[in-house]
Amino acid sequence: MEAIGITRLCHRNLLPTSNPSLTSTFISSFVIGRTSSHNYNRNFPKFLVSATMESSFKPEEARVPVELPLPAPPVTKFKIALCQLSVTTDKERNIVHAQRAIEDAADKGAQLILLPEIWNSPYSNDSFPVYAEDIDAGGDASPSTRMLSEVSRSRKITIIGGSIPERSGDKLYNSCCVFGKDGKLLAKHRKIHLFDIDIPGKMTFKESRTLTAGERPTIVDTEVGRIGIGICYDIRFQELAAIYAARGAHLLCYPGAFNMTTGPLHWELLQRARAADCQLYVATCSPARDGGSSYVAWGHSTLVGPFGEVLMTTEHEETTLVAEIDYSVIEQRRTYLPFQKQRRGDLYQLVDVERLTCKGAK
Amino acid sequence: MEAIGITRLCHRNLLPTSNPSLTSTFISSFVIGRTSSHNYNRNFPKFLVSATMESSFKPEEARVPVELPLPAPPVTKFKIALCQLSVTTDKERNIVHAQRAIEDAADKGAQLILLPEIWNSPYSNDSFPVYAEDIDAGGDASPSTRMLSEVSRSRKITIIGGSIPERSGDKLYNSCCVFGKDGKLLAKHRKIHLFDIDIPGKMTFKESRTLTAGERPTIVDTEVGRIGIGICYDIRFQELAAIYAARGAHLLCYPGAFNMTTGPLHWELLQRARAADCQLYVATCSPARDGGSSYVAWGHSTLVGPFGEVLMTTEHEETTLVAEIDYSVIEQRRTYLPFQKQRRGDLYQLVDVERLTCKGAK
Numbered sequence: 001m002e003a004i005g006i007t008r009l010c011h012r013n014l015l016p017t018s019n020p021s022l023t024s025t026f027i028s029s030f031v032i033g034r035t036s037s038h039n040y041n042r043n044f045p046k047f048l049v050s051a052t053m054e055s056s057f058k059p060e061e062a063r064v065p066v067e068l069p070l071p072a073p074p075v076t077k078f079k080i081a082l083c084q085l086s087v088t089t090d091k092e093r094n095i096v097h098a099q100r101a102i103e104d105a106a107d108k109g110a111q112l113i114l115l116p117e118i119w120n121s122p123y124s125n126d127s128f129p130v131y132a133e134d135i136d137a138g139g140d141a142s143p144s145t146r147m148l149s150e151v152s153r154s155r156k157i158t159i160i161g162g163s164i165p166e167r168s169g170d171k172l173y174n175s176c177c178v179f180g181k182d183g184k185l186l187a188k189h190r191k192i193h194l195f196d197i198d199i200p201g202k203m204t205f206k207e208s209r210t211l212t213a214g215e216r217p218t219i220v221d222t223e224v225g226r227i228g229i230g231i232c233y234d235i236r237f238q239e240l241a242a243i244y245a246a247r248g249a250h251l252l253c254y255p256g257a258f259n260m261t262t263g264p265l266h267w268e269l270l271q272r273a274r275a276a277d278c279q280l281y282v283a284t285c286s287p288a289r290d291g292g293s294s295y296v297a298w299g300h301s302t303l304v305g306p307f308g309e310v311l312m313t314t315e316h317e318e319t320t321l322v323a324e325i326d327y328s329v330i331e332q333r334r335t336y337l338p339f340q341k342q343r344r345g346d347l348y349q350l351v352d353v354e355r356l357t358c359k360g361a362k
Numbered sequence: 363m364e365a366i367g368i369t370r371l372c373h374r375n376l377l378p379t380s381n382p383s384l385t386s387t388f389i390s391s392f393v394i395g396r397t398s399s400h401n402y403n404r405n406f407p408k409f410l411v412s413a414t415m416e417s418s419f420k421p422e423e424a425r426v427p428v429e430l431p432l433p434a435p436p437v438t439k440f441k442i443a444l445c446q447l448s449v450t451t452d453k454e455r456n457i458v459h460a461q462r463a464i465e466d467a468a469d470k471g472a473q474l475i476l477l478p479e480i481w482n483s484p485y486s487n488d489s490f491p492v493y494a495e496d497i498d499a500g501g502d503a504s505p506s507t508r509m510l511s512e513v514s515r516s517r518k519i520t521i522i523g524g525s526i527p528e529r530s531g532d533k534l535y536n537s538c539c540v541f542g543k544d545g546k547l548l549a550k551h552r553k554i555h556l557f558d559i560d561i562p563g564k565m566t567f568k569e570s571r572t573l574t575a576g577e578r579p580t581i582v583d584t585e586v587g588r589i590g591i592g593i594c595y596d597i598r599f600q601e602l603a604a605i606y607a608a609r610g611a612h613l614l615c616y617p618g619a620f621n622m623t624t625g626p627l628h629w630e631l632l633q634r635a636r637a638a639d640c641q642l643y644v645a646t647c648s649p650a651r652d653g654g655s656s657y658v659a660w661g662h663s664t665l666v667g668p669f670g671e672v673l674m675t676t677e678h679e680e681t682t683l684v685a686e687i688d689y690s691v692i693e694q695r696r697t698y699l700p701f702q703k704q705r706r707g708d709l710y711q712l713v714d715v716e717r718l719t720c721k722g723a724k
Contacts, residue, residue, distance in 0.1 A: 056577060192706055199698040215418060217709060236701050238600055238639050239710035266638060269670055273635030276628060277600050308631055336561040339598050344554055348601035351711040
């Protein structure tokens with residue numbers, strides 16, 4: 001074959017390794033100019049290939065910092081409920097309605113409840129400032145999360161509280177609160193990737209007109225396992241799911257309101273892809289469809305298993321789905337298809353910036 | 363809400379940026395110990411959140427080195443053919459058979475031909491050493507690639523030559539050769555991720571018993587666009603597709619022979635996921651199914667568009683599919699759904715190690 005040269009081979013590893021003694025590493029020579037060549041295949045002289053092979057692979061370095069082992073979950077099997085709720089312009093009704101759905105699901109044995117994205121308000125830039133609550137202030141300033149806290153404590157269940165518009169100072173966020181079975185707020189995720197899309201004649205929406213993006217990933221240990229949180233558009237970014245998996249997540253929960261264009265195109269595909277690539281459970285919950293609203297949700301709340309298989313899904317009407325999650329399946333799938341341990345850290349590395357830069361972060 | 367502290371906030375960016383002057387950066391403090399805390403949500407004091415927000419997002423830093431712009435392809439529209447070939451134990455027959463399929467596809471106007479994984483040999487560890495060819499030596503030492511070179515030159519077409527077992531010194535590889543329309547070898551991809559899986563009672567195969575893994579990604583500029591190459595199991599690793607996309611690929615080609623277990627589970631899902639996440643074309647080509655062989659291929663060669671939509675697919679029988687690719691759709695999709703520009707380089711970064719470490723690499 002034609003041998004195509006490359007100017008320099010510098011194969012030393014320039015990123016942090018799993019070796020704890022390597023607390024500092026010097027990075028150099030990372031900016032690669034475009035060349036006039038139209039061929040990008042590298043055919044190193046054979047002796048160089050042989051020289052590098054001994055030191056290659058490094059699957060443990062494909063995640064920076066190194067991937068954490070899957071933790072033993074507090075429960076192996078439990079029931080999850082996806083409450084696909086109808087949402088109206090009446091906030092008080094929405095809160096009472098959500099509470100009833102949660103209590104019904106708890107009556108059916110659900111230990112984990114997932115609510116939809118923006119369930120206390122219409123999904124519109126006009127509504128967000130009107131329906132927003134000051135979650136940090138709590139009490140009367142946040143009747144939606146007060147209800148979630150109370151019902152999680154009274155029913156001894158874990159709630160991934162979908163999302164509501166949050167007011168914090170002069171900013172608005174799209175925020176998901178997680179409550180433990182003692183009613184305490186365990187975590188709050190602010191949507192990281194704002195939904196700004198423009199498909200002419202089909203769907204245009206710009207959350208960034210009113211909302212501010214969150215600043216960090218959210219992974220939380222609950223009574224039903226370690227859960228990574230994303231809100232709707234966050235699911236498009238495979239890196240977020242991958243860093244949750246590397247932090248030892250058992251389950252990813254995405255409250256989401258895909259629309260009538262992106263829903264049929266991508267909603268199930270993305271859920272299945274995240275689950276199959278990360279080999280963990282993915283649960284999503286959408287508002288029920290309301291054809292009369294300005295933003296029409298696709299519905300189709302779904303639970304996906306760690307082979308990317310749809311375990312439970314619904315159409316677009318209001319309903320609550322209850323199904324069992326069995327975490328022992330995760331380890332089984334990862335044994336069958338061990339690609340979590342077959343990555344090529346010598347070729348690509350996914351950096352979790354928060355874990356890399358913040359001591360004590362996880 | 364409960365405010366949960368974090369020991370230290372160190373938000374300075376510790377990885378290379380798109381700023382060429384930043385040719386060295388000191389990395390520290392990357393090893394994160396497990397703590398006894400069961401809550402991993404970070405709620406920084408508000409003033410810190412505000413302070414960091416100004417410097418956050420950095421979508422251009424989500425790919426290290428920085429993502430290259432999509433190059434203008436030499437052609438916008440062209441026809442691709444996927445030759446889903448039957449494979450026998452008769453190597454000479456396999457070569458003649460492949461040549462006829464390629465010529466038929468060229469007669470139908472195809473400018474790019476994609477062949478299956480391991481099309482000149484049965485797919486088995488016993489066969490690989492017997493059917494392997496010395497591609498670098500060429501001529502009589504590699505009748506399969508000699509045929510590909512001759513037919514690409516005589517018909518003035520580009521061929522992604524599926525894969526064949528390659529002998530190089532004392533090693534065997536699973537290798538894909540790319541020929542330009544002048545018959546010259548443009549690139550050779552050696553399967554990077556070897557197929558070692560064990561699903562009891564369903565599918566067990568360990569390529570690593572006989573094969574050696576390739577050492578680098580392969581992206582090549584052809585007369586029909588910039589193409590990233592993966593072979594079969596390589597498709598499971600989203601990072602490879604993502605670094606090809608960041609190098610400006612228009613199309614990913616995966617010769618592959620998924621089996622009767624992983625085929626129905628994951629073959630189409632992975633193709634669609636890679637296409638939708640990277641917003642480019644994905645083409646795959648499998649051998650036709652032979653129920654009598656030790657390894658039974660799933661078939662289902664497919665072309666997927668940059669919305670993750672299946673444009674063309676087949677069942678398991680021998681056939682050649684011809685369809686049009688329109689690269690202008692890629693830019694349109696990326697304008698509609700601009701998530702390639704919405705990544706959070708402040709939260710995660712995907713490092714292309716070869717481009718990072720090798721001056722002149724692309």
